[in-house]
Ligand SMILES: [Zn+2]
């Protein structure tokens with residue numbers, strides 16, 4: 785189950801459960817779409833993988849599997865990217881399609 789983290793790791797922008805801008809890698813490193821598209825160029829600085837849009841946990845409790853019963857994370861992971869270290873990761877991965885990395 786996803787944590788659904790509250791904000792962008794790089795710029796600290798709020799990314800609530802219903803945000804359309806939250807992007808995650810397979811480890812659920814969480815960034816806003818702006819950071820993914822511009823600074824990160826769809827390369828996760830922590831693992832080198834690509835990003836996909838994070839789904840929203842339903843607020844409707846019809847199935848009981850909803851955000852009321854499974855609350856989203858409130859723990860911020862604010863860890864701005866070290867651009868010097870990231871350059872090597874970016875150069876290694878950016879020209880390879882995410883499913884081939
Ligand atoms: Zn951001």
Ligand SMILES: [Zn+2]
Nearest residue numbers: 809813828831
């Ligand atoms: Zn990652």
